[in-house]
Amino acid sequence: MSTTTEHHITPSVELSAATKxxxxxxxxxxxxxxxxxxxxWVVDLVKVNQNxxxxxxxxxxxxxxxxxxxxxxxxxxxxxxxxxEAAEAFVIVxxxxxxxYPASLKRLIDWHYNEWMFKPVMIVAYGVQGGYAAIEHLRGVLAELNMVTIQRCLGLPAPWNTMDEAERYEPGESVTGRLRIALAELDWWASMLTQARDRSPFPS
Incomplete structure (x- = not known):
């Protein structure tokens, strides 16, 4: 898997006052x-954004x-x-x-079409080596549906090793910080693509 240059995004910046x-x-x-x-764990961090x-x-x-x-x-x-259809952005775990990736997810994707189009998606994958093969397979499928898969997808290697006594996923601040930055990117794409769909709908 190729590496990319990391650009810094400040997660606390709210790009739009509108609720997404x-x-x-x-x-x-x-x-x-x-x-x-x-x-x-993902939902808790998504909810940090009040909008x-x-x-x-x-x-x-x-x-x-x-x-x-x-x-x-x-x-x-x-x-x-x-x-x-009502969602403006997606996080796939x-x-x-x-x-x-599992057949259950492929069925969900295949059963819908227009509902996905021109919306951003972030992928959080997990597995022994981090789930990166699932991420790369999903990128091609989601592109076919005119979705924008953001650059900062997240792979979690062997996450079962970082569960606490209550069986909650507790990966530590390094991984959590990466998710915060990815969600900031997702928020940006959601704002831009929602405006684009409203102002210049793609001709059907």
């Missing part, structure tokens, strides 16, 4: 999953229609279509399974 809706997607549906612990409303979409708690009903460009409306 950020959907946080928890992708793992396995029994004994640790995804909820990482997702809770953000968080919508947690846990894929273990929703049901999508049969894939037989899918067609190019999505499918019939699902129970989360309106929530995805995903494990890495077999050098990629």
């Amino acid at each position: 809706r950020v959907a946080v997607v928890s992708s793992s549906v396995r029994n004994g999953r640790m995804g909820p612990a990482i997702t809770d 953000v409303e968080v919508d947690l979409i846990d894929l273990a708690e929703i049901s999508l229609p049969s894939d037989r009903e899918l067609y190019p460009g999505g499918g019939p409306k699902t129970e989360v279509s309106s929530r995805i 995903t494990p890495e399974y077999n050098h990629s």
Whole structure:
């Protein structure tokens, strides 16, 4: 995976007074999953921004229609279509399974189309080596949906080693600081792309 030059963003700067809706997607549906612990950590930091409303979409708690009903460009409306459409930015929390991301997440992506378009997304991946293969596979898929995957995606190597006694994810200030900076970038993209969609809608 190529390295990039790190540019500094001040996370405390609020770029817009308007309230943004950020959907946080928890992708793992396995029994004994640790995804909820990482997702809770992410949600807590997203909520630090007073101008953000968080919508947690846990894929273990929703049901999508049969894939037989899918067609190019999505499918019939699902129970989360309106929530995805209402979101102005996304954080995807995903494990890495077999050098990629889980089928549960691919189904959520494939079942929606226009709802994703021209919106920013940040990926928080985890796995033995940090989940970076899942991040790279997702970048191509999300680009096909006209989404902007921000540069500062976050990989968490072996996060089960940093759980506290209450089974909360406690990675320390270095990792937490990286997430704060990434969320500041996501906030910037959400402001810019929301304005662009309002002022110059892409012709359908």
